[in-house]
Amino acid sequence: MEQEPQPPGAADPPAGPPADAAALRRAERKLAPRLLPVVALSALLASLNRSATALASVELTAALGLSPTAYALGVSLFCVPYCLLQVPSQMAMGAMRRQNLWLAALLVCWGATAASMAAVRTRWEFYAMRLLLGAFEAGAAPGLWAYLAHFYSKERIVMPLAVMMGSLILSQIIGPLLAAGLLAMGGVGGLRGWQWLFLIEGLSAVAVAFAWVFMPRDVEAVTALTPEELAAVRASFASTQPPARGGNQLAVLRRALANPAVAAVSCIRFLRDAALYGLLAFMPLLLKNLMGLEAPGAEPVTKAQNVRIVLLIAAPFTAAVAAQFAIAWSSQRRGERRFHVAAAWGVGAAGLLALPFAIGTFGAAFACLSVALTGMVAGEGAAVAHFMALQGGEKGVGLAIINSMGGVGEFVGPVVMGSLRERTGGYAAALLVLAGLQALAAVGVAALSPSRAERWARRERGGATRGGGDGEAAAEPAAEAGLAGKKSVGGPSKSFVRVHVEA
Structure with missing residues (x-):
């Protein structure tokens, strides 16, 4: 299903005829x-x-x-x-x-x-x-x-x-x-x-x-x-441009780099991964602290206590697996991704924010830690789907750029966590910083609608007047309602650019 490459930053094309729902379900089961x-x-x-x-x-x-x-x-x-x-x-x-x-x-x-x-x-x-x-x-x-x-x-x-x-x-x-x-x-x-x-x-x-x-x-x-069934799958792709395959990959890279949504999502991914991996890197040590095993004069950690720490680490991840599928099911059923991700990440930020104030009471602190970790990782399926929807045929290379910035965050997060732990002698300040990073990521996802990404892309291409008109103002409510539409925007050369708005 090869499609013609779109202009830099263009989102997926407008929806075509609806696919046969029963045939599509049979195809997906296969x-x-x-x-x-x-x-x-x-x-x-x-x-x-x-x-x-x-x-x-x-x-x-x-x-x-x-x-x-x-x-x-x-x-x-x-x-x-x-x-x-x-x-x-x-x-x-x-x-x-x-x-x-x-x-x-x-x-x-x-x-x-x-x-x-x-x-x-x-x-x-x-x-x-x-x-x-x-x-x-x-x-x-x-x-x-x-x-x-x-x-x-x-x-x-x-x-x-x-x-x-x-x-x-x-x-x-x-x-x-x-x-x-x-x-x-x-x-x-x-x-x-x-x-x-x-x-x-x-x-x-x-x-x-x-x-x-x-x-x-x-x-x-x-x-x-x-x-x-094959025809139903093809019809479902009427509103989606698959990743570019074959051809000039340097041109694909240029389109990805010219897409403002890729830059915005890269920043969001950096913030979220810095918060997540900062927490994960210190999970065993943090649990030892919450259990009172790092207190002055505490006995050396026994093998049984180490086993308990491993089992405690597994508990929030078990909850996160269930939450991952629940969020994905709801997101796909409702046709909405952005606010599902923002809500999950916001819950993670709230758990991190509450954790420093619960230190001293193991049950409350572990509950906050579990809520934080579950929220931070449970929206991943919907998050990647949302990031894909903001891009056209350059989404393969665009996702690589985004994930590269996530890798930088994966490196920075533990460094920030460790340095603050060493400077302050505790975890409270470090956890508050991670909560701030996670909250910024959640707000960024909530603010980054496909219609907003389209406006950035058109401005980058010079295909729309700055400031927008009445049509621009009407696009955002339509996107928020989960509607899809298209409109023509006059460019400097009187050409027309087809625009798809999708929530």
Whole structure:
């Protein structure tokens, strides 16, 4: 379903004839088991591979003789290629007709690199493997998002994205439990526990890569669909432009960079990821503090207490998985994404804001922490769908730009959290800063309607007069009501630009 590229920043085209609802549901029931298990498992393994170093850190640092500074440097080095190479990776994927093969190659590369971590002996080898892992995983998230966008229109993609993003949340639950089992294999086959952890998780990604070879490149290649079902899927794409595939990817990059919505969403993503990963990086230490295990004169933490901390971390993530699907179901059913995301992120900000005032009472503090974490991660499926709807054919590269800025936030958040913790001797100030970042992200999402993004895009293209007219004023209420429409705007050359307003 190739479409002509749109002007810089153009949103998806106006809606066409409605798709046959019954045939579309049948088509989606056939697509889901063919696509979502492999997509979700790939996302899960990417997350597990990223967190394996932290879970193996106790044994790994002792085996390699790494100081805390050397270990922290190795962990941080992952972020450098991860942020820098997301856009080139997505451009390479966009240039291919069979993009599933690019994803297969990425899984082989990052799986082999993760498995090779079992063979490192020096800190320099550790640094090299972290750099390679960041380079190969850079294209994972935006690549998987863009792949799904070839099968689901913007009205139908929220639930599939929720399945993928739910697997990332699930990795935070099963990751520590899986790591505990693999670390206990120390001595089997002459390998240490941390080596088994890297080997099993890395080789699992290589195994899943072979499934990608047989994945369809787009909906036209799904032979199980009847002509009626295929026609229904095609009709559903009348209001959606899939990510650009083939052609001049530099032109696609220029369109993404010229889209003001990409810049706005990148800032929002930076704020939200800085808040989220600042909290996640200190979750175990924060729980120890809430449990009174960091108080002066406290006894050393026992193994039973460490197990309790792991189980406590899993609890809010379990709630977040349920909330993720509830929000996605409501968003897709109502055809609204923006306020679903803003509400969830606002709840997360409220939980963070209340947490410092609840410290001292474990039950209340843990409840605030659970509310904060659930709200911060539960709207991810609807959030990515909303960010896609703000873009046209450049959405694949645009999502890579957005996720790159999220990677910067992922690096900055823990640094801010750690420095404030060290300066103040507690977590209250740091948590209030994270609450502010999360609140700004929620407000930003609420303010960024597709109609607003269209006005920015037209102003960027010079296709509309500054300040707008009566038609502009009428566009926002229509968008807020969830209506779609189109209008013609006279440009300097008397040409007309077709505009789609969608909430």
